[in-house]
Amino acid sequence: MPKSKRNRPVTLSKTKKKGREHKENVVNSIRDAVEKYDSAYVFTFENMRNLKFKEFRDRLKSSSRFFLGSNKVMQVALGRSVADEIRSGLHKISKLLRGDSGLCFTSLPKRHPKRLFNEYEDYDFARTGSTATETVELKEGPLDQFTHEMEPFLRKQGMPVRLNKGVVELVSDFVVCEEGKPISPESSRILRLLGIKMATFKLHLICRWSSEDFEFYREGLEDSDIESS
Incomplete structure (x- = not known):
């Protein structure tokens, strides 16, 4: 009688993990995006919904590229100080990659991303642990x-x-x-x-970088906040 496949042991040590090679690929992809696109934005998000974010990202697919993941890896790619930044001024946006944040590289005129980010929001059902917005x-x-x-x-x-x-x-x-x-x-x-539905998936632009200028979008942020962090 053939052996049952249901009880066949599985060696978990063979499971592939995202290691150094993956991180290096992300770093290289971000650095390629710096050269390919005209500007870079840091954004934060509330109540992330992967499907909704994919829909938003697909709207800008032809002109932009997004990165989400480890803030430290993204910071390394851009440079965390004036000494190691890959383009002048990029260490500023590197230091603003905190918490739930991401990068958007685009060649669109700056008025378009600002409008799209500000206008986009989507409602969904609240998950366990989130705060109720009403009784x-x-x-x-x-x-x-x-x-x-x-x-x-x-x-x-x-x-x-x-x-x-x-x-x-x-x-x-x-x-x-x-x-x-x-x-x-x-x-x-x-x-x-x-x-x-009590959860609102929303994106917030924090700042914009280009080779010509740097601009804050979040009220209260100044260059001194970056240099002191």
């Missing part, structure tokens, strides 16, 4: 939006429900989430069922 409370009584098959699932999410003649009924008022407080896994599932 959602369900009142006692029938929940006509749910079918009777969902009653066991709703109970597992902590909702005080029962079936009354085949109709899902809330036996007491129930607070799904409270404004300003973290959303629990159960609350996240209930909000999705209710169709309530």
Whole structure:
């Protein structure tokens, strides 16, 4: 009888990881982009959604290139000081790569990226741990939006429900989430069922670099902030 493939051991040590070669490829790609495109932007993001970001990136595919990932790797590619920057002034944007941030290289006139970034936002369902933007409370009584098959699932999410003649009924008022407080896994599932979206995926431009000039977009930032960081 042939051996079963289901219980075949797998050696995890053979799994490929993103190591030095990957980092070097990213560094080289960023340096190529510096030479290819006219300007570079640093941007930050809120509530990243990979699919939505891909859609935004595809809009600029013919004229731009984006980089997300390790801030340290991107900083190395650009240069972290005047001494090791690959083009004059690039160490400034390197020091602004902090937290949830990325790079955009483009040859578009500067008014276009600024408008596209400022206008773009997309709403999605909040994930576990994110902060509720409003209080959602369900009142006692029938929940006509749910079918009777969902009653066991709703109970597992902590909702005080029962079936009354085949109709899902809330036996007491129930607070799904409270404004300003973290959303629990159960609350996240209930909000999705209710169709309530609390997460806004948004991109914010921080600064722009070109061989001719450098410009801040975030209010309050100055050259002194970069040099002192």
